[in-house]
Amino acid sequence: MPQHDTKSIFADIAPVGFEGTASDNPLAFRYYDKDRIVLGKRMEDQLRIAACYWHNFCWTGLDPFGGQTFMRPWFEGGTPLEMAERKAVEAFEFLSRLGVPYYCFHDRDVAPEGATPRESREHFLHMAERLAGHQERTGLKLLWGTANLFSHRRYMSGAGSNPDPEIFALAALQVRDAMNATRELGGENYVLWGGREGYETLLNTNMAQELDQLGRFLTLAVEHKHKTGFKGTILIEPKPREPSKHQYDFDTATVYGFLKRYGLENEVKVNIEANHATLSGHSFEHEIATAAALGIFGSLDINRGDPQLGWDTDQFPNNVPETAIALYHVMQAGGFTTGGCNFDAKVRRQSIDPVDLLHGHVGAMDVLARGLLEAEKLIKDGRLASELERRYSGWQAPLGQDILAGRIDLDGLADRVLERNQDVAPVSGRQEYLENLVNRIL
Numbered sequence: 001m002p003q004h005d006t007k008s009i010f011a012d013i014a015p016v017g018f019e020g021t022a023s024d025n026p027l028a029f030r031y032y033d034k035d036r037i038v039l040g041k042r043m044e045d046q047l048r049i050a051a052c053y054w055h056n057f058c059w060t061g062l063d064p065f066g067g068q069t070f071m072r073p074w075f076e077g078g079t080p081l082e083m084a085e086r087k088a089v090e091a092f093e094f095l096s097r098l099g100v101p102y103y104c105f106h107d108r109d110v111a112p113e114g115a116t117p118r119e120s121r122e123h124f125l126h127m128a129e130r131l132a133g134h135q136e137r138t139g140l141k142l143l144w145g146t147a148n149l150f151s152h153r154r155y156m157s158g159a160g161s162n163p164d165p166e167i168f169a170l171a172a173l174q175v176r177d178a179m180n181a182t183r184e185l186g187g188e189n190y191v192l193w194g195g196r197e198g199y200e201t202l203l204n205t206n207m208a209q210e211l212d213q214l215g216r217f218l219t220l221a222v223e224h225k226h227k228t229g230f231k232g233t234i235l236i237e238p239k240p241r242e243p244s245k246h247q248y249d250f251d252t253a254t255v256y257g258f259l260k261r262y263g264l265e266n267e268v269k270v271n272i273e274a275n276h277a278t279l280s281g282h283s284f285e286h287e288i289a290t291a292a293a294l295g296i297f298g299s300l301d302i303n304r305g306d307p308q309l310g311w312d313t314d315q316f317p318n319n320v321p322e323t324a325i326a327l328y329h330v331m332q333a334g335g336f337t338t339g340g341c342n343f344d345a346k347v348r349r350q351s352i353d354p355v356d357l358l359h360g361h362v363g364a365m366d367v368l369a370r371g372l373l374e375a376e377k378l379i380k381d382g383r384l385a386s387e388l389e390r391r392y393s394g395w396q397a398p399l400g401q402d403i404l405a406g407r408i409d410l411d412g413l414a415d416r417v418l419e420r421n422q423d424v425a426p427v428s429g430r431q432e433y434l435e436n437l438v439n440r441i442l
Contacts, residue, residue: 048340055346080112083431102143121347145182150195161210162219198244267299292333299339323371
């Protein structure tokens with residue numbers, strides 16, 4: 001029998017609530033007040049926070065140089081399916097105590113791999129029913145679902161980009177079932193992360209072939225969305241490398257070029273992760289602003305990397321000014337629609353107690369809340385936006401409008417300069433003033 005009657009490891013932990021800045025309770029929110037109105041919406045509705053299944057309930061604490069450090073009751077003591085059921089019970093106990101409105105999962109997070117594709121599918125469909133029951137019982141919602149197309153050895157050479165079309169087909173089965181489950185569970189998005197959609201060496205890689213395969217794979221997912229009536233957003237999560245040397249979804253701009261090539265730029269948006277942004281040599285706000293400018297902003301994975309390490313450390317965010325600037329760009333772009341802020345973050349492998357999971361999320365949720373409140377200050381102050389408008393004001397004048405509308409060609413522009421015969425003095429970008437302004441407001 002599944003161990004549903006076993007006492008939860010979170011049983012002795014009280015639900016986390018808002019207590020305000022005077023509180024010294026480490027398991028209480030000091031800033032995250034879900035009902036506080038920020039920029040016209042409840043804070044909960046602006047941030048749309050989710051906790052992830054994989055880091056919290058699947059990771060054992062291993063790293064490349066050491067094995068398991070977390071001893072969770074759902075890691076052993078029954079059949080794989082029984083342990084998956086126990087894990088789901090504990091996951092929803094945790095999520096309910098934390099007080100987030102959403103969660104996210106991969107198919108293999110919630111259900112074990114079987115001996116055959118049919119058995120794997122049966123396990124997943126069984127657990128999808130269990131998740132539906134837990135959602136109904138707790139009121140929690142699914143921000144997004146996805147399929148794990150990178151852990152199993154069959155995907156060592158990619159999934160959609162795999163040299164073998166039979167493996168492409170196996171990946172398609174997982175995506176079909178994960179998309180269907182996401183729809184049935186009321187998920188608001190479906191994510192594709194190409195963890196192994198890339199190459200380790202060009203000596204054995206036909207890049208043109210693999211890109212066409214990936215374009216077809218994504219097109220199949222979009223077609224299935226419309227066929228089944230899924231109303232959510234399909235998202236791609238950019239990452240430059242790791243585990244592949246070079247991944248085809250390197251950054252937001254690369255993803256946009258890929259979408260344009262295969263005619264999918266109006267069908268798919270991006271799920272941007274902070275740590276992936278820095279690994280690609282960009283800032284988090286750069287990737288958000290790029291996605292907004294290109295019309296493909298969808299959702300965020302909230303975490304941070306370690307500046308001394310060159311890999312994806314998935315740490316909880318703790319920098320309020322950086323978070324504020326990122327959320328400022330989100331709010332300037334109109335805020336979230338179907339997306340939200342998913343904590344793709346994990347406690348350190350030495351943080352072995354179950355309560356450490358709550359400490360990580362409570363602090364990070366307060367950082368997000370403080371960042372949102374600071375972003376609100378920047379928006380209400382208005383000087384950043386007005387300086388930006390002033391700097392580009394010439395493009396609203398007749399010459400700028402004629403250039404953008406194609407009413408003047410290269411000869412016309414050159415003749416205009418010669419007719420006026422006047423040099424133009426540059427205007428200061430005022431970077432230091434703007435940096436000081438942000439620091440004063442924050």
